[in-house]
Amino acid sequence: MTSNYADNRNCYSYVVTGESASELPKNKSDSLSKLMIYNITNVLNTPLSRSKxxxxxxxxxxxxxxxxKRKYHLDWRIFVYFLSFRHESKKHLTDEMINDLLIFSxxxxxxxxxxxxxxxxxxxxxxEGYKFIAKKSKKASIARKLYIAKIDIMDDGSHDRRKEIIYI
Known part of the structure; x- marks a missing residue:
């Protein structure tokens, strides 16, 4: 695994879990897998801290x-996939949690x-009815811009190749 977090586009694909916490595959170290899971726990708790x-x-x-199982890449998408996981698992989600996970992603x-x-x-x-937008900054000294906007019609982005459009 590369040591540069930003250069590794699928930075958490190396986490290995068994069917239970006590059963980890023998070809990966138990301590490395647990360390990575603790790291992901901290990463996921960052946007959720506002909603307690x-x-x-x-x-x-x-x-x-x-x-x-779904072969998802857990790079910047980790937050939207975690939201999908919680939603699919019927786990508690507040509007604030949903907003924070989507805008953080x-x-x-x-x-x-x-x-x-x-x-x-x-x-x-x-x-539904909202879009979550992030704009890159042109310089390191300028902050990126983040928006949550209510929408009437979905913008498919086909008219503007400078935009990445994601549907989850």
Whole structure:
């Protein structure tokens, strides 16, 4: 695994979980897998801290299994996939949690994406009627811009190749 977090587009694909916490595959170290799960727990708790939600080690382990089965890339999309996991599992989600996970994912895209695209728009069936937007900054000294906007019509982005459009 590369040591540069931003250069590794699928930074959490190396996390290995067994069917239970005590059963880990023999070809990976137990301590490395647990360390990575603790790291993901901290990463996921960052956007959720505002809503006072906490993600447990066990829930993250369950999420990693869920994501691995679907072959999801856990880079900047980790937050939207975690939202999908919680929604599909019928776990508690508040509007604030949904907003924070979606906008945080859009925000992380501005760091991970190296294309010429300037903006991402995320639409979610979990939060219909809204779009979550992040715009890259042109200079390191200028902050990126984040928006949550109510929408009437979905913008498919086909008219503007500078935008990344994501539907989840």
């Amino acid at each position: 939600a906490e993600v447990s080690f066990e829930e993250v382990e369950e999420f990693i299994r869920w994501a691995n 859009a925000s992380q895209w501005t760091y991970f994406d190296k294309s010429d695209k300037e903006e991402i728009i995320i639409y979610s069936k979990i939060k």
